[in-house]
Amino acid sequence: MVTKGRQIVVPGEVIATGNEFLPGDGAYRDGQEVVAGRYGIVDNYEKHVRVVPISGAYYPRRGNTIIGTIVDITFNGWLIDFGGAQNAFLPVAEVPRYINRNELRDFLDFGETVIIKVWDVKPRGIDVSMKMRGFGKIEGGMIIPVNSNKVPRIIGKEGSMVKLIQGAAGCEITVGQNGKVWISGKNADSEIATKKIIEFITDNSTVNGLTEKVEKFIKKMGLKINKEDSVEIIAENTDGEEQ
């Protein structure tokens, strides 16, 4: 027996019965039964049963792009607060250029904001890297907080939604999977327009045909939809779940 479709399960609920099923993330085995170990949507892929979270705090995964603030500087790296359970550690070796151990503050100082990639997730904290293009210190623009569970909606399928917003408002957007969006444009008006579009998406994240609704909203704001604009997407939906 397996529950079908996009079914929401509650902790303690039986998802599948039979020894052939393998409990994955968020599920555990109890005798013959595979039981939900947390609240979320069932994902059954080739008898591999897991529970995908749909709400709650942000849990980092390897490959996630996140935006955080420097909260501490140690002798060999930086500690970054990104709104998770623990702080992320950025080693001095994981930044794009050579830094003298005594000059860590010159490169990244307390309170500065960075875009980083999750390199390794351990129970005692996560290691991050800044060594690729598109990652680094944030200067200018604004950061708006969003619900981290709605990030896949802001990014869209293969970044389609980000492309749509960037084409319309002409701002550069970086979506951190921890629920922080960095908007950087030529002027404040375009940044505010971008912010409004993102807020519209998070408010309407559960409706069907969101892209059309967003397009309509953009037109109502008096902006043009520029689909030809080939912009690069830094944050991809690495969670692998399409909403």
Add this chain to the structure above:
Amino acid sequence: MAEKGIYTKRNDGRKMDEVRPMSAKVGIVPSADGSASFQTGKTKAIAVVRGPRTLHPQHMQDAKTGILRVNYGMMPFSVEDRIRPGPNRRSEEISKVTEWALSSVIDLSGFPNTVVDVFIQIPQADAGTRVAGINAAAMALAHAGIPMREMVSAIGVGKIDKTLVIDLDKYEDSEFHDGEGSTDIPLVMTSRSKEIALLQLDGKISIPEFKAVIEMGKKACDNILKIQMDALKNITGEGNE
């Protein structure tokens, strides 16, 4: 139980084994990681979960596992006579027993040195606030995505004079003093293994009566579980709102 007591008819016209009308809602606080409300009759409870997050003060941290911290409080206007806000002996006790009851189902070993905070507020009280709070807290913890082996459901059972009753209201709980008086037993049951996670007793009761009253409570907990699961499954919006 063959003996007939003086309490033959309930104050609000309910049957002896009938609970008050119950309702539950999940995702009521957008800024929280998880939230829920639970209502039974006139008793209302709101639970908010934040975390896991780094625990301060640092000496309270446990390097082996995350910890659960529950804070229960009644709002000043929750009862007829204003109650002084802030912690008191009773609220500290309820916070602690709620913490113990919920700790038996959650697993925070994946988040060492962290804390999960549960805030329970009672905006309106008509007895049974700790069980309403536990029902709301269990839903809020699930909504916050905290790893849990199973859910918990809670109910207040008791004895009024010689009659066994369920889901006592304020009159039955604290205003009825005739005959043998009233006995109040908050009961928390886990959803899958059907174990008792919390059992308190205030009053006097015989062993056979006690056994019967626990059976009544278990039956009611199964129904409360259905209400909790319905609220979690019919959440509007997949986010926190």
